[in-house]
Amino acid sequence: MARIGIIGGSGFYSLLSDAEQVEVETEYGRPSSEVSIGSISGIEVAFLARHGLKHTLPPHKVPCKANIEALAQLGVERIISTSAVGSLKASYKPGELALFDQFVNTTHGRDDTFFHGPKVVHVSLAEPYCPEMRTIASRHGFDHDSGTVVVVDGPRFSTKAESRRYSAYADMINMTQYPEVALAREKGICYLGIGMVTDYDAGLEGDPDVKPVSYDEVGRMFSSNVERLKSLISTLAHEIPERRSCKCKDSLIGAEVKA
Numbered sequence: 001m002a003r004i005g006i007i008g009g010s011g012f013y014s015l016l017s018d019a020e021q022v023e024v025e026t027e028y029g030r031p032s033s034e035v036s037i038g039s040i041s042g043i044e045v046a047f048l049a050r051h052g053l054k055h056t057l058p059p060h061k062v063p064c065k066a067n068i069e070a071l072a073q074l075g076v077e078r079i080i081s082t083s084a085v086g087s088l089k090a091s092y093k094p095g096e097l098a099l100f101d102q103f104v105n106t107t108h109g110r111d112d113t114f115f116h117g118p119k120v121v122h123v124s125l126a127e128p129y130c131p132e133m134r135t136i137a138s139r140h141g142f143d144h145d146s147g148t149v150v151v152v153d154g155p156r157f158s159t160k161a162e163s164r165r166y167s168a169y170a171d172m173i174n175m176t177q178y179p180e181v182a183l184a185r186e187k188g189i190c191y192l193g194i195g196m197v198t199d200y201d202a203g204l205e206g207d208p209d210v211k212p213v214s215y216d217e218v219g220r221m222f223s224s225n226v227e228r229l230k231s232l233i234s235t236l237a238h239e240i241p242e243r244r245s246c247k248c249k250d251s252l253i254g255a256e257v258k259a
């Protein structure tokens with residue numbers, strides 16, 4: 001049983017050197033990859049590569065329900081998730097690591113609930129990211145302790161006009177936070193979202209020297225920072241307490257519609 005699950009995003013396909021590979025089958029299909037179970041800082045963790053071990057799954061094809069269900073089956077109570085993000089603000093600079101505290105979803109057609117009836121559930125996502133994990137993480141030198149991420153379908157990057165619109169309400173942009181974080185909440189699993197800023201989306205308004213993103217740039221930036229990210233995850237795995245004092249696990253209490 002691994003209490004802590006780690007979902008690695010673009011550029012982050014392995015974490016554990018000496019791990020057991022577990023094939024998990026769920027009622028929602030297979031997860032993105034085999035799950036690696038091993039220890040980090042002496043704590044057992046389960047690692048899953050969101051886009052597959054060879055990055056063959058585009059954002060809209062990530063089997064989010066199977067991924068969350070697979071981690072739940074393995075006993076995961078807390079998820080640390082990493083994602084590459086574009087910056088929409090000059091203050092979020094490429095190479096920096098940010099903790100998300102809010103998201104705005106603009107994706108369409110993704111299966112974003114475990115409850116399609118007859119059981120009807122409306123979970124609260126006012127605070128989508130686990131407050132207990134965010135408090136612990138904020139002591140460890142992230143460049144930003146909060147930030148709103150807008151989630152878009154992709155797989156293409158934004159136009160300048162789209163980027164300008166998103167920047168009115170979000171700091172970062174990403175293609176995979178939704179519905180992953182919402183599904184974790186429905187399962188009562190705590191979720192910490194870490195964004196690695198890789199680029200300035202469609203460039204920066206008023207600064208013609210800042211060029212729009214290319215995927216090559218995302219990959220380069222990520223690989224140069226992945227060791228720092230691994231070290232932070234190792235610290236967090238060690239410091240996250242076994243007993244949860246947050247309310248994430250009680251997400252279904254009072255959320256079910258009763259006739």
Ligand SMILES: [Zn+2]
Nearest residue numbers: 130190246248
């Ligand atoms: Zn929590």
